Amino acid sequence: MRLRHIEVFHAIMRTGSLSKAAELLCVSQPAVSKVLAHAERSVGLTLFNRVHGRLQPTREAELLFSETQKLQTSLDSIRDLARNLALQPEGHLRIGCLPSLGLSLIPSTVEAFRAAYPRVSLKIQTRHTEELLNALLTRDLDLAVALNPPARPGIASVELGRTPVVCVGPRDDNPAAGPLALQTLVEGDWISIGNVDPLGELIGNALHALGLDGHVPTVEAQTWHVARALAARGIGYALLDELTAKSGAEAVTMRPIAPPLSVGVYALTRDGGMASRAGNAFVDVLRARFV
Template identity: 90%
Template sequence: MRLRHIEVFHAIMRTGSLSKAAELLCVSQPAVSKVLAHAERSAGLTLFNRVHGRLQPTREAELLFSETQKLQTNLDSIRDLARNLARQPEGHLRIGCLPSLGLSLIPPAIEAFRGAYPRVSLRIQTRHTEELLNALLTRDLDLAVALNPPARPGIASAELGRTPVVCVGPRDEAAGDAPMTLQAFVEGDWIGIGNADPLGEMIGNALEALGLDGHAPAVEAHTWHVARALAARGIGHALLDELTAKSGAEAVTVRPVTPPLSVGVFALWRDGGLTSQAGNAFVDVLRAHFA
């Protein structure tokens, strides 16, 4: 099957009809029917049966759809890349960040930046780390900010500074802001954030290095702000970066941990350097926050 066959096939599978597939692809219905017929001949398969006037995918079509979804996703990314290349935005900076940084680090940075560059418009998006890296590669973002991001070909990074990892608990906690040892942390009720993201992986490695990885969390929340909200209600303690710990609505107690841990805050952009004065200026504003 050719790429055009796969594109039409996916459109039919997604919409359920030739007419809606034609509308999605901005072509005529006869053109879609012709490509579908050619695809079936080329593959030697019947992909759809007509049942009461509707297209019913065959078992072969369902298997083929499952196997070609990754290819279709890559094609969509290529289209996004081509569209963003054509835009060549000037006087406009597209910034992505983790949700927690969108509530803590980014607002004061934008305030300072807008004071110096009032004619540069900004678009702010919050995404998770992998989504930020993908958006940079497809040129949907000019700049991203994340915690300890993994290395990725085609992506350059610079550490802006570091933020401590802290223990978060309910506001009325009797211990106040006294340090929490990692051993005492895992021996009590604690809230894990998993190890699928860089912060969770770093915390997991630190516990393993101290021989404390045999203690299971009472609750695991893969969203940092959910972990913070649970800790605020006294369900358990959570280890989070200080920026996240201080950015939520619920009142919490934030305590240092021993031995101390910290996580790097990084600016990310495509290889080749930031091409605009505004992008470099925004990185300088972020770096000044940690200075």
């Protein structure tokens, strides 16, 4: 007997009729009759007799029912497990992110994710953009989160949301109301992060478009957190994404800029998408941070 034969056979034994078995299995009565007939032919036995319009199991059917009960119980357990996994994924996820996101976006995301999916364990790694892309390709990571990542063969990306670029200064700064013009920024003491990463490249392109790329920065830090720490001490003003600006230990003042700039936050996977419901669930929780 095949598994489908056993499933239909058990449904008939439990309900006592073809119509109720069909309701239990969510199929039509003719479909149940067809499977039952095929099962009887395959084993060469009559499993049910009709007595006064009702199905009466034969002695052979009762013996088969007893013997296949364990198998049916196992099948029911498999269905329950599949249903529970759909509702409550479990497993292990390896997630990589930029250092700044590891101090800002990721902690609140992990908190919300663990509350909803407590049976999924997580491994969080902080790496720079190129390292994240390489780790995905070598399958050292299941998922990565980065800002405006470059296109890379074999890597799929989806934008989760955007975060504005802001001007960061010391805590006791008392800026005038309204956005700070980029021209005003670069004509004073300002801290550059270079153009070796996507955010630095975005800022560099904006300054070039405005004809402001000839202004030499007071300090070129090339790392976001160093730029933020310098700005917090009043050495100059730095342009950073708002997530990074909010992630440091030292208090700073943040101010919008004109013209406005924003940078995309992306979830990165290998081509073909996530291989687990847990991974897709984590991406959903990440996306909700921007709603």
